[in-house]
Amino acid sequence: xxxxxxxxxxxxxxxxxxxxxxxxxEALRIKFLGKKGELTAxxxxxxxxxxxxxxxxxxxxxxxxxxxEEAITSRAEELKAAAAEQRFKxxxxxxxxxxxxxxxxxxxxxxxxxxxxxxxxxxMGFDIASGPEVEYDYYNFEALxxxxxxxxxxxxxxxxxxxxxxxxxxxxxxxxxxxxxxxPPIRIVAPGRVYRSDAVDATHSPLFHQxxxxxxxxxxTMGDLVGxxxxxxxxxxxxxxxxxxxxxxxxxxxxxxxVDMVCFNCGGKGCSMCKGEGYVxxxxxxxxxxxxxxxxxxxxxxxxxxxxxxxxxxxxxxxYGITDLRLLYENDLRFLGxx
Ligand code: DAH
Numbered sequence: 001x002x003x004x005x006x007x008x009x010x011x012x013x014x015x016x017x018x019x020x021x022x023x024x025x026e027a028l029r030i031k032f033l034g035k036k037g038e039l040t041a042x043x044x045x046x047x048x049x050x051x052x053x054x055x056x057x058x059x060x061x062x063x064x065x066x067x068x069e070e071a072i073t074s075r076a077e078e079l080k081a082a083a084a085e086q087r088f089k090x091x092x093x094x095x096x097x098x099x100x101x102x103x104x105x106x107x108x109x110x111x112x113x114x115x116x117x118x119x120x121x122x123x124m125g126f127d128i129a130s131g132p133e134v135e136y137d138y139y140n141f142e143a144l145x146x147x148x149x150x151x152x153x154x155x156x157x158x159x160x161x162x163x164x165x166x167x168x169x170x171x172x173x174x175x176x177x178x179x180x181x182x183x184p185p186i187r188i189v190a191p192g193r194v195y196r197s198d199a200v201d202a203t204h205s206p207l208f209h210q211x212x213x214x215x216x217x218x219x220x221t222m223g224d225l226v227g228x229x230x231x232x233x234x235x236x237x238x239x240x241x242x243x244x245x246x247x248x249x250x251x252x253x254x255x256x257x258x259v260d261m262v263c264f265n266c267g268g269k270g271c272s273m274c275k276g277e278g279y280v281x282x283x284x285x286x287x288x289x290x291x292x293x294x295x296x297x298x299x300x301x302x303x304x305x306x307x308x309x310x311x312x313x314x315x316x317x318x319x320y321g322i323t324d325l326r327l328l329y330e331n332d333l334r335f336l337g338x339x
Contacts, residue, residue: 001042001049001057008038009064016075025079029072039065109339110209110328113316114191117211120235121189124228126213129188131174133195137164139173143295144252152251157197159206167195171212172252172309175288178214179296184303185217191312202324209312216288216298216305222255225285225306233261233282236319242268244279253286253307264318280318283310 012032019025032038043061046054107115118128131139146152156169174190190212198204215224226245233241245257261282263274270276285308290300313325320339322328327335 004042005060005064009067012068013071016071019075022079025076032068109316114312120232126187126189129174129178129190130192131177133168133193135168135173137166139176140168143176144172145289145291146251158195159197169196170194170309171210174212175214175307176296179298187215189213205325211310211312213308216303218303220304220306229259250284250286252289252292254289256286259283259285283308
């Protein structure tokens, strides 16, 4: 029995060495010290010993038990310390490492230039106006002096919701909505999305943006139009930016003009970018047609006004030297990150 006790002690200690975690340790404790454990079994069989043998063996058994208990406790402490050490290593934070800066967003170039233009007009005393993108035929065409079957409608084919409702092809209907609501003096710009049923290519998109301008007051002349647009372009592109007017036709202005800006590339001499013209087309404009004023209840004998409609994409492409319109809509961050 003495040998068994000594063997158990040796065995328990050598097994303890190999224990890796507290679960294994608990299993070992049960195996050696538990109610059905090896030591308990020996203790129980002590009843079969003679009275002389019993005290010595009893003493030995108690010592073995105490030794194993102590060894388990100290192993438990070792394991605890090792686990803490491991956690410390795993969760270690090197505060001297350079931080990861969060990526900052920025405005899309279309929005950035739109805001820039809005700011320039606000500086000249304009208000910002807006109108619906799903618009009545009446506002988009008819009130702008484009009755049904007017041939100019063909150049602005759009998406129809019904016979009377469509996706607006231009921001010009906002002119009508503003003049219906407000009496002169009126000074507004109306930026927004417009739609045309065009196939997508490098210079066309079924969705694009325009900025409409409208000024109505007593004594407004073509000179005010030229001065305003000249100021806009000089603010956008610098003092050397020049514009010129070409006669044109729009049903809702009389007279009408297309406004060109001097070609960036050649400064007006003529090059491949401006096809030898020295100027590139910028926008449509004119003096508000008396019939349009009348439709909105404004007396054309008393008031006059000018209006213009500017394509935002073209302006942005020119400003940044972008040659394919599609890049502005693909939302590729490698492209947008450059601006
Ligand atoms: N709405 C016209 C277009 O999309 C542009 C335009 C021309 C707007 C003359 C105007 C204007 O306000 O007076 O082609």
